[in-house]
Amino acid sequence: ILTGGIDISIGATLSLTGVVCCRLMAENPGVPAVVWVLLALVIGALCGAFNGLLVGYFKMVPMIATLGTMYAFRGFSFLFSGGEWWFPHQFTEGYLKFSTFRILGVPAILWILILVIALAFLFLGFTSRGRRIYAIGTNRDSSKVAGIREERVVFLAMTICGMLAGLSGMLYTANYATCSYSIGDSYEMTAIAICILGGVSISGGKGKVDGVVIGFLMMSVITYFISLLPGLSVWSDAIQGAIIIAAVALNIYMERAAEKRALKERSALI
Incomplete structure (x- = not known):
């Protein structure tokens, strides 16, 4: 939104990431939980990067582009899930620890949220790339005159957006210990x-x-x-x-x- 566009595919990205992580976890119970975190970040980043490619480099209208990818990601989520649901007994102990494990009495998921908020605050407020995001959203013509590559900034912003949506999908399924293609609707x-x-x-x-x-x-x-x-x-x-x-x-x-x-x-x- 800071760049002047809206990504309406984040719910579908959350769904796709959650379904992929849950299905692979159920089929590979011996894999460490950290692998699913990394996989969620990668899948989300790829979805966001695809949106960024359409909006930033192909100059598509953000809402139209992400409307299309929303249906595409949701369709992939349904195909990969086969319409199935995953329930607590199919989740590994390490995966569920993201919702049950506590640090200083605070759930691990809340600590992850605090970390994301802190990183977002530092990125947007104290880095040149964060300031470029504001510049693009404020005045595209002025930012071009200043030498800011709009397509790169939009691509980065949408990739980060997708990556965080992917992480949310993984944490959502860990917190509720259930998953289907309809999550994130x-x-x-x-x-x-x-x-x-x-x-x-x-x-x-x-x-x-x-x-x-x-x-x-x-x-x-x-x-x-x-x-x-x-x-x-x-x-x-x-x-x-x-x-x-x-x-x-x-x-x-x-x-x-x-x-x-x-x-x-x-x-x-x-």
Whole structure:
């Protein structure tokens, strides 16, 4: 989203990665759990890189390109799973430790989340490549004048996006100890809602990691209360859609207000 595009294939990437890891794990129970982590990262990165190739180098519209890959990845997930489900007795002990093992009383999955947040904060805030992502989303023409290769930046951003979606697929199956090709369905909408709630501009170029964390916490609280109130759970998708619309409208209003203030300040100087 920071680059000005939206990847709607992340749920399908999560599904494909989870299915591949679970099937291979069930067939090869002696393989160390770390292998599945690496495999998840590789599969996710390949899916993201393919998206990056379509959007960055072939100049396809991000939403259209990832809509196509979403169906493709979901189809591959179904074919590889054969329509089967995997249950706790088919998971290895090492694989399940990602959800059961605790460090200082905190689940290992939460430590992984904290590590990813820290790395994202450092990458976007303190590296030249992170700043280029912001530059592309803010003004593509200006970034080209500055010598920034747009296709490379978009390719990198989408590869990272896919890699993290792949890691999420592996951790999802380890946490819930179940898997099928249907996991991750509509997760892309949840991710978009979290980002927008966290202050990420839908047009790109604006947004911070700490804001996304706040957006995640807000969405978690909203989802929790929806599950508590009788009759509202069936409306969860509709409520999530309403949240996205409201957040986007607020985002656009705030951006236009900021532009008007900047215009007034420039006029006053003249």
